[in-house]
Amino acid sequence: MKKVWLDCRNWKKDLVTTAIESGVDAVLVNSDDVEKVKALGLICVIADDQKSDLRLGKDVLEITIKNKKDEERIASLKDQTAIVESQDWTIIPLENIIAQGAKVVFPVTSMADAKVALTILEKGVWGVLIRTDNPAVIKEIVAFAKGIGSQLVLQEFIIREVQKVSMGDRVCIDTITDMKLGEGMLIGNYSNAFFLVHSESVENPYVEPRPFRVNAGAVHAYVMMPNGKTKYLDELKTGDEILIVNQKGESIVSTVGRLKIEKRPMLNIVAKAGDKEVSIILQNAETIRLTQPSGEPVSVVKLAKGDKVLGYTEEGGRHFGFKIKESINEK
Structure with missing residues (x-):
């Protein structure tokens, strides 16, 4: 910043x-x-x-x-x-x-x-x-x-399948910023492929909106941080700076206010990004959403094969959260 x-x-x-x-x-x-x-x-x-x-x-x-x-x-x-x-x-x-x-x-x-x-x-x-x-x-x-934040070039991920997996430890990131429609965080199973997970800023019949929150997925996942770094969700703590990104790839820096880690049923969402297979494990709930190319959120329980969502990919891998040129195969 x-x-x-x-x-x-x-x-x-x-x-x-x-x-x-x-x-x-x-x-x-x-x-x-x-x-x-x-x-x-x-x-x-x-x-x-x-x-x-x-x-x-x-x-x-x-x-x-x-x-x-x-x-x-x-x-x-x-x-x-x-x-x-x-x-x-x-x-x-x-x-x-x-x-x-x-x-x-x-x-x-x-x-x-x-x-x-x-x-x-x-x-x-x-x-x-x-x-x-x-x-x-x-x-x-x-x-x-x-x-002012980094301008990221987002791309379309094409959904291949959505699989139910076991219960897992899910992380909610509560920030000090109220996010808007089209805004969320870049999160993924791999250190070079991230889905734009939408904030809980959407009206729904189940719970009140919490626009300061992103239900970010399983503890092992990577989240994109400022200055091109990443962290595991499980590493985050109150006071950490975190990157908020919108559907245009524009980003701002916020701060983590609180984390909630709870056991929840999970889904493994697999997609194609060009010739690369990418995935993310998120909570199995209607209120958890990815982001469509239009900026509109789409619930993970409504995803179907062929649907398009936004994401971000990089070349190379990560070492202690820092981007490196070395080729790393994650699967």
Whole structure:
């Protein structure tokens, strides 16, 4: 998830309060103001002071790009974050730095600046440093930055069969986000093939909708996490960041609020994704749904051979949740 910092070295209490309430990740202040920030709320403080969380000049560097050597210096940083300044800024130097994987925070004064910085080369900078006296601009930039997720190319999975299997331990993921129609999570039996399991945001005659929840399936399954990582459902815990995806492949990051693991009757759903066989084990219940290409949910108990649902596949495999190029055969 993109980071948003606020430059408040010209101290304004109302701006720091807005930053904390809006979800800003860190506030940059003068050393005399560190305790003032900490008194207002829990937030990372950056300053040239021993009491700060990140030390300006040590953990965080301010570097002005004047020539190629400055670019190379930024690109070579490993454990430090660079606030990148430029007296004559163009998009090209910033693109060069991002392409080399540098941890760059770019100063912005408006929503327009933030959009450019956060989306350059599709990847965007690591974060932005807001410089403004307008609380509304802070809120707008935070909302945009935190809403940016990876764009995934979903594909159609063609259902081959639905099999009843034994009772199993099923995981419900309760998030801190109310999901909408077409939104859910990418989950599957294999580390390179995921079904878009729909959220419980659908009206039905059996139970009240719980739009914050995805009934995610058996404990062994993989779930797609932010930054291209995966976890087993059984590994998840309260406070973990989780990826929410819609039928267009657009994603946002939410947080796990609670997990419910209970024994339930299960179904093994087998499908074809191109020439690959993929599968997922979900609870055998009318309220559990996959997602059709239209974005409409379809109950697992109504699935039939030839039906199309949305999913996502990758090449290679996983090692401790990280994508690797090694060929791994899962079946």
